[in-house]
Amino acid sequence: MTARLVFLGRLEDIAGAAELAVAPGPLEKVLAALDPALAVELLGERVRMALNGALLGGNEAVVLAPGDELAFLPPVSGG
């Protein structure tokens, strides 16, 4: 079973897809398998992450388990 990356806002356009199925494992390993241009954007300092709908603080070591959903959230722009 895979894990999923979810790209919000302009990150979806950069990734060319709203979601991407990836092999579970440590985040750095997951990112290393992506297009480097996309990986750089995902690691931008204004991009936050949420694991299964819960916002991460930014200092956690993230290891994706099978079925996990990791979302990359650029700054919100208001309704």
Next chain:
Amino acid sequence: MTARLVFLGRLEDIAGAAELAVAPGPLEKVLAALDPALAVELLGERVRMALNGALLGGNEAVVLAPGDELAFLPPVSGG
């Protein structure tokens, strides 16, 4: 031609009418001709007066001319 007194809010109930035609002349003479119980209410410190739609400051000597409309305005109670 007479002048008119206009009674607003609870003053209308006390006067028993919304308006009263009076002989023109100085205000104190006009009030002296009214029921004393009504005159006391009209002179209450929270009652303001407006002559022909313009609020008076309270220190003017008011002399009613024929056709004048003098309104007695108790404190407003909001919409």
Next chain:
Amino acid sequence: MAPITSDVRLLGEGFSPTDQLATFNAAHPEAGGIVSFLGQVRSEGGAQAVEALELRHYAAMTLPGMEALAAATKARWVLDGLLIIHRYGVMHPGDPIVLVAAAARHRRDAFAAADFAMDHLKSQSWFWKREKTAAGWRWIEPRADDHRDLARW
């Protein structure tokens, strides 16, 4: 820039706040935000319940005062449009009393303008109110809150 429109009405008959607001919204497609306030006669149970409310006005001053308030409101905030409708006469629970709506490019202007107009309508407009409960009709005195609200501006 087109002149700012405003619409100030003193009505002796009931009105539909949502119809009025729909018309106002449709007239202001250029506004990003519209804030409205609807004040209505409260429906409540119990011995203190208000069965009817009467607002009296003074023809020579009430509507001119509302128009002056609208002018002051438009002068103070950047608005696309302003609507002020106020009832007089006898009203019953659920009836609308007052509707204020402000349309503006920026949300904060619309909120502040509607809030300002309501505080002044409530405390400085020429309306006298009496309420009917099971104990009969009673004239309402000004509330200290109204004066505190006014001191905010």
Next chain:
Amino acid sequence: MAPITSDVRLLGEGFSPTDQLATFNAAHPEAGGIVSFLGQVRSEGGAQAVEALELRHYAAMTLPGMEALAAATKARWVLDGLLIIHRYGVMHPGDPIVLVAAAARHRRDAFAAADFAMDHLKSQSWFWKREKTAAGWRWIEPRADDHRDLARW
């Protein structure tokens, strides 16, 4: 006292703000005052005119965040009812984006609650916006104003 009702919706389709407000008003006869905010896609002319606007949301977080905001708003002011409706998807000039309404016994609570909810929806809710002009689609960055608005509370 009956529990405070609140109605929070995230919609992918258009809605009628005045119909929604009419329903909300009818549900709150006990409230003396109802404040509403309607945000709509601006209609403007010129080369910079927005032809379309898209809001994207994140299913796992956007509606739960709006519900948490409604709970925080109800906890902070004394309200009879609260309505929050927000669109996502592609919208065009004149289309409603967001409707917030707060019903309260006291006017000030209704104004503050609607204002608070809007400031937080604008700056803290999980929406991403892009606009289409003659130059094509462009993602919108957060505005400094939104953060200033939030610092008020």
